[in-house]
Amino acid sequence: MGERQIKHYHLFTESTQSKTYLDQMLEIAKRITLFEGRTQTMIPFLTTMRYSRQTSEISGILTPAICLILQGAKKLHLGHEVIDYHAGDYLVSVIDIPASAEIIGATKQSPYIGLRVDFTMEEIATVVMEAGLDFKPKHKKLNTGAYVGTADEGLVESFYRLLKLIEKPNANRYLSSLMKREMIFQLLSGDAGHIFFQQVMMDRQDEGIGKVIAWIKENYAQSITIKELAKLSNMSVSGLHHKFKAVTTLGPVQYQKQLRLYEARRLMLGGAMNVTAAAMQVGYENVSQFSREYRRLFGSSPSKDMKAFEK
The missing domain is CATH 1.10.10.60 (Homeodomain-like)
Structure with missing residues (x-):
């Protein structure tokens, strides 16, 4: 089982609007993330990340969340599979999975900057049911657990709208949960939607x-x-x-x-x-x-x- 397989993502073909949102989010994230590592924002489920140098491989458990890279690059290790992803790419995990990761693109002048939004499968299931979504698998084999892909304009905009709430303390208490539901809807509507749907169905059928x-x-x-x-x-x-x-x-x-x-x-x-x-x-x-x-x-x-x- 020797060598790990390496996949390189970063197929990001950004629209002008997506590029603008990413640039603005990067500036906001830099302002509110002053220290190395993770910073918890005033929005309970939103975390920012900053690293000014490459890191060694750190092991842990991937929990249900979506992580968007704004600047830099990261390498994810899942068993024998290794995945590189970069600015404009995202990782979404829907179950707890053993994994490790390392920052591979970061300098003091151009640090790694990322965003993380945590969610539960109950929140996913609620949006699936309330929106009346149905899925026809795009692939014969449905991968489960985690997905790395390119953020489309809808997903990038939902991240932008959520991050902007940090500048409006009085509004974020009321609007952040709505923005989170919007982000989940964008995920469900994108390439990773079939993964969420499959997991929701499995959770309902196999408690x-x-x-x-x-x-x-x-x-x-x-x-x-x-x-x-x-x-x-x-x-x-x-x-x-x-x-x-x-x-x-x-x-x-x-x-x-x-x-x-x-x-x-x-x-x-x-x-x-x-x-x-x-x-x-x-x-x-x-x-x-x-x-x-x-x-x-x-x-x-x-x-x-x-x-x-x-x-």
Whole structure:
């Protein structure tokens, strides 16, 4: 399973109006994002990001959100797949997915600037139902979990209208939720719409899958069998495996394994623990097994990654 596949996005063919909105958003974001890293705005679900240099790979969990790059570039690692995306591109995730990312385009003179809007699947489902939307898949195979694409004019404008509310404190309390619904509608109407719709349908039909995902997230360091998870979801073993993979692209055991490995990677590269301590912290009893599975997922050994990170 060795080499990761790299996909390069940034197919952004912006209209004049979209370019104007992006430029104006960049100026606003620069004014309100004075420090490195993430800045929480006065709008509860809107975060800005600023990085003045390239970063190392940081592991974590992608949660339901849409992230739009205003300046710079980023690299996303999803298992063996690596995706580069740039200014004018966006990432949307609809479920919790183990992943890692790094800033690859940033300097002090031209820092990476991005926006993030968090949402819930309940909010997506509400817009789907109230707007009476229906979807005919554009692709034979529907990818689930995450999507990287080019922001169209409608989506860019909805981001712009939301960000402008920061300059109107009295209005943002009343209008921000409406702007968020507008943004969700734009997402549903765009190329990523089929992903949202598929996930909404799965959530409605298979509530047990959500229970299993939540349990694994909270207890990823514990040992549990597929039979126990099937019992938790009120499904058969084969039914759970099939539906879980349809939602996350992974089986339950593989999902738990990736959560463990990404968390261990975060602990090691963050300097908190050595290889053995990180392996034990996330639930491994055998360091050799941990190293084998780590290499299989990330393409190199944990000790080699730590040495490279320390340079």
